[in-house]
Amino acid sequence: GEQEAILRALDWLKEKRAADFGWGNDTHVVILAKELSGGRDPNDSADAHMQVIQELEDTLSVKEMEIEILAMLDRHHTLPKPLNLDKLARYVLALGSLCKDPKHFHGHDLVATLQHHEPAQDIEFALTTLSACSSAAHVRKRQIRRLLDIASGVTDQSVDAIAMVILALRCIVTDHRHRHLQHFVRRPARGLASLQDQRGSFGSLRSTALAMQALQDLEYDPAGHWNRTAASRYILSRQRGDGGWSEEPLQDGQEPDIGVGLTADIILALGWKGLGAVRALQCDHVIRESSDPAGKSTNPFAISKSTIETFDIPFAWGAENGEPKLAVPFGLSSSAEEQDARNISYTYTLWVGSNVTEAFSLSLISPKNTSFFKAMTQAAEMDPRFIFEAREWPNGHYVNTLYGKKEEPRGYHYWLLYRLPELPDPNNTPGNQLIAPVGVDELMVEDGEHYLYWYKKL
Structure with a gap:
């Protein structure tokens, strides 16, 4: 089975280790695979002496990788040689799998360096x-917008590109501030799933391994x-x-036992812990942004209990000094926690004109x-500019007039x-892919989402 294949692969990788305790260009991915696969249980080896030797060898492999990283940074600063961002990103992931903080790496912040450059x-x-x-x-x-x-x-993307985008998006939505973007993972996941062939592969062995990591444990989606x-x-x-893997057919001059990096990638796929698992590791130095301080609400519109009890009537706050209005729904409960659980906050914007001459x-x-x-009815009661007219059809309402402007x-x-995933920006207008997929009756408002009605020329 898979576990046996992983152990055979790890044994083969151990044999392939060079005299400097690295694996050439693939040291980082081997370390990542070894860490995330869990390898062998330390208790498996009855010989404590062998255990010490193995731990020492692993430490030397990590040191070899650290030397590689420092050498790369040095070349970048002294030559100056452009950074290999792909490699740097993989180094950061490998350090993360070791619970080493890439933000404090021998006086370098590798993450800041990574974010300073944006690959084409x-x-x-x-x-x-x-x-x-x-x-x-x-x-x-x-960056999130570009991913979306x-x-x-x-x-028009390759399997590898779609898989990597899914992995990045899945990481981003684990943060409570971006949880509302979850449904954006669905489309690329469906696209990727559709590329699996009858043999079960997604093209090359490497692409198949990456696709498996991207689609791992996604909630079931029939489509x-x-x-x-x-x-x-x-x-x-x-x-x-x-115990190793290599892409076939072999190229001229290739050794028959090549495939160190590929083998490590496959271990990540078979072990159910792929590139997406690094964020979930419990490391002491990482303070996750999603872990809120006790008692601090993540809802910017949460109302304290004392405020709620003062009002017995439904109310709305008007816009003061250009601040957005805030409508509070009917039937307020006396507990802020209960209210938080039942209510959601979102924004609703109107734009007029293809080049957005009016916006509110x-x-x-x-x-x-x-x-x-x-929600539109609620908005119209708060602000006359949001008053609308709609025709009723058998399948729901069709809105034809808003703000006095008829289609x-x-x-x-x-x-x-x-x-939209964020407040609409007239300087960065949304593309057609963000048009709501259903009508106003079927579209349910979601927490943290932003809705835009735009009067424009097609």
Whole structure:
């Protein structure tokens, strides 16, 4: 089975270790695979002496990697040689798997260095973002936006690029501030799942291993179904007698036992702990941004208990000095915790004109499972600019007028509804992939989401 294959592969990798205790260009990925696979249980070896030797050898391998990193940084500063960001990102992940803090690496902040450069290639960008996120670094909104753009155009991406984007997005949504982006993982995951062939493979062995890591443990999605058993079987059937793997056919001049990096990648896939597992490791130096200080609410619109008890009537706060309005729903409970659990906060914005000549927003709070149509009604009661007209059809409401502006099919002027991961920015208008997939009655407002109705020319 898989566990046996992993142990054989680890034995083979041990044989391949060089005199400097590294594995050439693949030292970092071997260390990562060894750490995340759990390798052998220390109690397996009856010989304590052998155990000490093995631990010493592992320490020397880590030192070898640290020397490689310092040499790379030195070349970058003295020559100056451009940084290999792909490699640096993988070093950061390997250090993370060892619970070594890449932000304090012999006087260097590797994560800051990584975030200072933005790769042009999508796959490299996704890897560097995954790496920074796995180190619990703050991922900028611009970077998230670029990931979402790549994720929405998955049709023209390679398996490796889609897989890396999924891994990066899955890491980002573990942070409570980005949890509302979870549904953006679904599209690339479906795209990737559809690329699995009948043999179970996703192309090359390396691509299959990466796809397995990206799709690992995703919640079941009938539209994005993939067969892990078939992928695993395909990989296991290609393991060599010596325990390693190599892509076939071999190129001229290649040694028949090449494939150190590939073998390490496959261990990550078979061991159920892939590149996505680094963030979840419990390391002392990492203070996860998602762990809130006790009692501190993550809801910016949470209202303290004392405030709630003062009001017996439903109320709304008006906009003061351009601050957004805040609508509080009916039937307030007397407990802030209960209210937090039942209510969600989001924003609703109107834009007029293709080049956005007018824009205004409301911050709203509604009970869970509120349709966007209900939210629109709530907004219209708060602010007359949000008053709308809609026609009722058998399948729901069709909104044709907002802010007094009626759709003009002849001039191709329509109201388009967008569901966005962040507040809409007129200087960075959303693409069509962010148009709401369903009508106003089926669209349920979600916590932390941003909704935009835009009157524009098609």
